Amino acid sequence: MSLTLADARIVTPEGVHEGWLTIEDGRITHVGQGSAPGPGLALGGRHVVPGFVDVHNHGGAGGSFPTGDLDEARTAVALHRRHGTTTTMASLVSDAPERLARAAAALAELCEEGLLAGIHFEGPYIARGRCGAHDPALLREPSPQEFAGLVKAGRGHVRMLTIAPELPGALDTIRLAAAEGVIAAIGHTEADYDRTIAGIDAGASLATHLYNAMPQLGHRAPGPIAALLDDERVTVELINDGVHVHPAMLRLAYEVAGPGRTVLVTDAMSAAGLGDGAYQLGSMRVRVDDGVARLVEGGSIAGSTLTMDVAFRRAVRELGLSLPDAVQVTSLTPARVLGLTGSIGSIAAGKAADLVVLSPDLEVDAVMKDGAWITEPC
Known part of the structure; x- marks a missing residue:
């Protein structure tokens, strides 16, 4: 045809x-x-x-990837496709290893169908003090052996791991991820500048939602943000929903990283595409008010209700990007991160x-x- x-x-x-x-x-x-x-x-x-490529997405339209339920996953993918995202990564949240393995094994089926581009473990190897919407009781020190088992459960479809490089065992786990072809992303971290660079040297090449869940920029203690922005080996995720990061800081990151190292993501959870109300993200209860998702206990931001078309429009209107540059940060650069520029x-x-x-x-x-x-x- x-x-x-x-x-x-x-x-x-x-x-x-x-x-x-x-x-x-x-x-x-x-x-x-x-x-x-x-x-x-x-x-x-x-x-x-070109169709948008979202490398960090937990769900939508009431469907949640962390549950590992295939019907829920299909519902979430369908919602985001209607909003222009033709390539979606399924992001999980911190959980017990056996539940993570079951979810990965289930979602691998949808990867094999071509419905998903891969599986992203956001946690459980993250800093307790920067866990955000992750259940602190489910966090663990990184284990290369345990992670190898999760990769095996995903049948070749595990594409990304978010990890805090300062944790014991983190650098070895990053090296293993790189050897397995899994993108190691630094995020939910208390790392200082030097430890962040050590993570990059070990093979980390992505920053999970830059600015969020990490120490702020400091002129004497630059911390992870400066290390991630300054290193040409690293591509940075940004959540452009007007809630997670002030537009001025988005523009600052973009000026440093440029379209070739900037990826807009949704970090969407199951409430995306729906209204305010009560929701679940992994084991955590979430309340959405005025489109903003926060934990019921503690009030931390819990993902977003963003879709990529909104992020694209905001890139043009709020950040002042040209249409080609907005396309690059929503399609071409995330496709490069996934190694898919030959086809999308x-x-x-x-x-x-x-x-x-x-x-x-x-x-x-x-x-x-x-x-x-x-x-x-x-």
Whole structure:
């Protein structure tokens, strides 16, 4: 089956082009400028961007990845796809090793179906004093042997581990993760600058939601934020929901890391796409008020209700990013983090037809996954 999308403003890494593209068998075959060479679906000048890639997501629409329930996972993926996220990582939270292994084994099935891009263990190897919405009773010192068992349970689909590098056994666990092809992400940490650099030297290459759940920047004690931003080996996650990080600090991080080292994430939990009320994140009770998720006990921020289309619009409107740069931090750079730029992350011939059609005010008008419409253009 062949389809041409015509009269579109196509956003590529090189810029925004008035033009067209063709799709065959789920892949982009041609991208051109000007008028399409034949009949096609006219988009009336609407923008077409690559599908968003979210590397940190706990759920949505009432579905939660940490439960390991496949129906819940499918519900969450469907919600985020409607909002333009065509590639989703399933993030778990700290739990007992046997429950983490069961959840990973279950979610591996959806990875094998192509519904999920991989599994992310956020914890349990994190700092007690920076545990945020994680149950402190479930935190443990890192164990390479234990983590190897979790990787085995995930049947090759464990893609990321968030870890505090100052903990005993952390550096060995980071080395093991790197050897297994698992992205080691520094987060939920009390590490100082030097210990953070040691984690990076051991193989860590990502910062889990920079600024959040780590010591603040200091001019004499720069801490992990400065180390993670300053090191060219590290890509930084940012939650651009207007709650987790002030726009001025988002702009500061972006100015240092640039589009090639910045990844916008949702850190969404099951309340995403729903209203205020009571929810669960792992073993922790959460209350959402005015769209902000917080723990019932203690009031810590508990993930977000963000979707990637909102993060994209905020990147343009609040942070002042150009459309190509906004696409890079929501699609191309996260695809690079996952090692998937050969197939997703930008609009180019040969790549998967994972596309989002945006209205003039950058609202999602239609979403396509592998050449099939999830929601069709209005």
